[in-house]
Amino acid sequence: MGIDPIEYRPWQGERAGLVRRLWTITWTVFRSKLRSKAVLILLVLGVLLVHAIPIMIDVMTPHDDVSSDLMFGEEEVYLEPGNSTVIIDGELFLEGEPLVTGDFALNGSVSYFGYITIRGTVVGAGTLTGNGESVVIDNLTVEGKVKVNGTIRVYGYLYGNGTLLGDGTVTGNGTIHEEHDLIRREERFGGYMTNGLFTLFTMILAAIVVSDAISSDLADSSFVLYFSRPLRTIDYLAGKFLGLLMVMSLFCLLPPIIYVIAMTGTMSGDDYGEAGRVLGATFASGLFTAVFFLPLGLLISSMTKRRAYAGVGTFMSLFVLSIVSGIFAIFDANWLAANPFVMLLHAYQRFFGITMAGGVTPELHTLVVASLIVVPIIIVYTRVHRLEVGK
Amino acid sequence: MKPNRSTDVADVAPTRRGSPPEKIVLSDIIVRFGTVTALDRFSASVHSGVTGLLGPNGAGKSTMIKTVLGLVHPDSGSIRVRGLDPHQERVRVRDMIGYMPEHDCLVSSMNPVSLVSYMARISGLPKKDSISRTHEMLDFVGIGEERYRDIGSYSTGMKQKVKLAQAIVHDPGIVFLDEPTNGLDPRGRDEMLALIRKLGETGKTILVSSHILHEIEQVSKHLILINRGRLVRQGSMEELIEGDRDHLLIKVRGDDDPINDLITLLRDRYSVISTRNEFGQMAIVLKGVDSTSSLFEITRSEAVQVRYIGPDRQTLEDLFIRTIEADPARIVADGPPSPGSRKVRKKMKRRPDHGH
Ligand SMILES: Nc1ncnc2c1ncn2[C@@H]1O[C@H](COP(=O)(O)OP(=O)(O)O)[C@@H](O)[C@H]1O
Ligand SMILES: [Mg+2]
Numbered sequence: 225m226g227i228d229p230i231e232y233r234p235w236q237g238e239r240a241g242l243v244r245r246l247w248t249i250t251w252t253v254f255r256s257k258l259r260s261k262a263v264l265i266l267l268v269l270g271v272l273l274v275h276a277i278p279i280m281i282d283v284m285t286p287h288d289d290v291s292s293d294l295m296f297g298e299e300e301v302y303l304e305p306g307n308s309t310v311i312i313d314g315e316l317f318l319e320g321e322p323l324v325t326g327d328f329a330l331n332g333s334v335s336y337f338g339y340i341t342i343r344g345t346v347v348g349a350g351t352l353t354g355n356g357e358s359v360v361i362d363n364l365t366v367e368g369k370v371k372v373n374g375t376i377r378v379y380g381y382l383y384g385n386g387t388l389l390g391d392g393t394v395t396g397n398g399t400i401h402e403e404h405d406l407i408r409r410e411e412r413f414g415g416y417m418t419n420g421l422f423t424l425f426t427m428i429l430a431a432i433v434v435s436d437a438i439s440s441d442l443a444d445s446s447f448v449l450y451f452s453r454p455l456r457t458i459d460y461l462a463g464k465f466l467g468l469l470m471v472m473s474l475f476c477l478l479p480p481i482i483y484v485i486a487m488t489g490t491m492s493g494d495d496y497g498e499a500g501r502v503l504g505a506t507f508a509s510g511l512f513t514a515v516f517f518l519p520l521g522l523l524i525s526s527m528t529k530r531r532a533y534a535g536v537g538t539f540m541s542l543f544v545l546s547i548v549s550g551i552f553a554i555f556d557a558n559w560l561a562a563n564p565f566v567m568l569l570h571a572y573q574r575f576f577g578i579t580m581a582g583g584v585t586p587e588l589h590t591l592v593v594a595s596l597i598v599v600p601i602i603i604v605y606t607r608v609h610r611l612e613v614g615k
Numbered sequence: 616m617k618p619n620r621s622t623d624v625a626d627v628a629p630t631r632r633g634s635p636p637e638k639i640v641l642s643d644i645i646v647r648f649g650t651v652t653a654l655d656r657f658s659a660s661v662h663s664g665v666t667g668l669l670g671p672n673g674a675g676k677s678t679m680i681k682t683v684l685g686l687v688h689p690d691s692g693s694i695r696v697r698g699l700d701p702h703q704e705r706v707r708v709r710d711m712i713g714y715m716p717e718h719d720c721l722v723s724s725m726n727p728v729s730l731v732s733y734m735a736r737i738s739g740l741p742k743k744d745s746i747s748r749t750h751e752m753l754d755f756v757g758i759g760e761e762r763y764r765d766i767g768s769y770s771t772g773m774k775q776k777v778k779l780a781q782a783i784v785h786d787p788g789i790v791f792l793d794e795p796t797n798g799l800d801p802r803g804r805d806e807m808l809a810l811i812r813k814l815g816e817t818g819k820t821i822l823v824s825s826h827i828l829h830e831i832e833q834v835s836k837h838l839i840l841i842n843r844g845r846l847v848r849q850g851s852m853e854e855l856i857e858g859d860r861d862h863l864l865i866k867v868r869g870d871d872d873p874i875n876d877l878i879t880l881l882r883d884r885y886s887v888i889s890t891r892n893e894f895g896q897m898a899i900v901l902k903g904v905d906s907t908s909s910l911f912e913i914t915r916s917e918a919v920q921v922r923y924i925g926p927d928r929q930t931l932e933d934l935f936i937r938t939i940e941a942d943p944a945r946i947v948a949d950g951p952p953s954p955g956s957r958k959v960r961k962k963m964k965r966r967p968d969h970g971h
Binding site for chain 2: 230231232233234235237238239240241242244245248249252436440441443444445446448449450451452453454455456612
């Protein structure tokens with residue numbers, strides 16, 4: 225090459241199809257991200273902290289299968305006061321050692337096989353059957369039957385129209401409490417996917433990765449370079465999105481897959497069917513995590529020319545969302561649905577086919593998740609599209 | 616190397632052998648931005664070779680280019696690029712066009728090599744070709760070793776060259792250069808104009824917009840003169856300069872009243888094309904004068920002094936100045952946007968090329 229001006233020469237060759245051109249955008253985004261120090265540091269740090277250490281420890285710990293419990297930890301059940309009366313018309317099996325700190329009304333039956341503590345009032349026309357050692361109840365009003373093989377200790381008022389059967393002792397003194405309500409809450413601890421650090425790192429990574437995706441084109445007015453070529457708004461966005469998704473997948477998708485494969489390879493049992501299901505659900509969960517924060521980030525990136533604003537804005541909006549949801553959830557449990565952490569966790573639980581904990585219904589969850597993905601995409605599309613066409 | 620082979624990929628497309636001589640045809644295009652009519656029943660055609668698109672700021676030059684590219688949708692009218700509708704055949708049409716936008720558009724965090732080859736690949740060049748072609752084009756426009764430095768650190772002159780390189784990297788048959796000399800110093804201008812002349816020799820269809828007549832004169836043989844969104848004149852340089860053969864120009868000096876009387880008289884007998892006060896004398900352009908002797912009769916009878924009678928030989932400069940003078944409002948458009956509605960101004964800010 226030389227600096228001397230040369231003659232213009234034509235180019236002869238075949239042009240690539242549109243898909244190849246889209247891929248060019250995707251690959252360029254991906255490569256430029258991997259050249260950024262901040263992204264690299266975060267990736268290495270995150271993979272080490274969130275993934276590498278659990279992978280090493282868990283693989284070396286003897287295990288005979290790869291199950292949902294591995295990913296989500298053992299289940300524990302809580303019943304807590306809520307603000308609407310829980311009336312059990314069917315049967316409720318409590319298999320753990322539930323601690324009921326509220327009251328509940330009983331029209332069906334409750335069977336328990338462990339130790340049950342109810343720090344509230346049970347009002348029931350149904351049956352409470354227990355095989356455990358004892359039942360501890362603050363107040364007990366029985367329209368139906370209470371059958372206990374252990375001890376029933378009533379610290380409050382004991383009132384009954386039904387039958388009270390027992391091999392143990394019934395003791396009681398006190399009054400009927402004001403009626404409270406119950407929420408059934410399940411919590412799992414210690415699972416690979418329930419690691420809060422995972423979500424936190426994902427949020428930070430997404431904020432950094434997505435920050436200049438659109439804002440730098442805004443700052444440089446470089447949309448016109450793309451749109452004077454045969455690309456539509458949707459091509460431009462899809463190309464960028466896929467590039468970002470590839471970066472996110474390095475953290476959110478690849479390591480969990482490696483984890484499940486490594487755990488399957490080292491398990492002592494032979495339930496490969498279950499392990500396969502877990503692998504599928506893990507793939508879905510990882511991909512979902514990689515996608516989840518990008519639309520919101522793209523939206524914020526399309527609103528400012530400064531990448532720093534876009535990055536901080538993305539992280540802060542997620543942070544504020546979880547705080548707001550936490551505050552309002554005190555008054556209405558449905559607000560939990562607005563917490564990004566909860567949204568992700570519920571999504572995992574749905575992919576793994578585990579019952580959803582907390583007061584959030586699947587419908588509400590779907591609605592919230594869809595709106596956090598679809599609404600930003602629509603807004604970004606219209607914003608960029610308006611820049612593409614001159615008016 | 617066969618420099619004179621037709622360079623347009625689309626030319627080779629089987630459906631369009633023997634394409635018409637007009638490469639681009641605009642008919643009755645209307646483009647409105649809110650209350651502003653940027654193109655007002657604009658019709659023009661562009662042939663191969665270099666065509667100058669000349670008009671004052673705000674005339675609608677950029678809008679015309681963007682409309683052909685399909686970046687702006689016309690409210691009415693039709694456009695054909697080698698017989699194709701840019702909205703329906705966007706891929707084919709855009710692949711045959713290269714566009715050098717008026718304003719800054721380069722990604723400042725990339726260096727010219729990565730940016731231009733990136734653009735080449737988006738235009739469909741295979742990876743290997745895109746790299747070699749990028750270096751070739753950067754050589755052509757005269758970007759040297761600094762091609763590995765981020766564009767953010769570039770001077771306006773260098774940026775303009777990179778903008779040109781990205782516009783031609785995919786070897787388009789049609790090239791739109793929107794004010795390519797904007798912000799350049801005299802040397803930069805000369806270099807840019809030389810590049811355009813060279814490009815013009817390749818048989819490409821090149822449309823160069825400018826508000827500076829002198830530049831257009833240097834590079835183009837054809838001219839489209841635009842003002843207030845309307846086509847003023849179009850044709851080859853010679854035709855335009857020569858003016859219409861049957862036009863006659865007389866210049867007279869005298870008091871206002873006799874001159875007005877004279878004009879009235881002339882209107883009775885011939886058709887008066889224009890009257891213009893030029894430094895104290897009145898220049899009148901007439902049509903339909905069969906003999907100059909009767910004209911002498913008329914002028915002699917009035918109390919005016921005849922300074923010139925002869926063919927209306929206007930220079931391009933005359934034409935340009937008259938165009939703008941006919942429209943004093945538009946000269947202001949050089950400065951900040953004239954007091955349009957707020958909405959319009961806000962809208963303009965959002966446009967990538969109006970954000971500066
Ligand atoms: N996106 C836009 N929104 C509103 N008005 C616009 C827009 N683009 C151009 N205009 C107006 O249209 C007219 C023509 O503009 P333009 O084509 O840029 O002129 P030129 O390129 O000849 O300087 C001007 O009055 C300008 O203000
Ligand atoms: Mg312009």
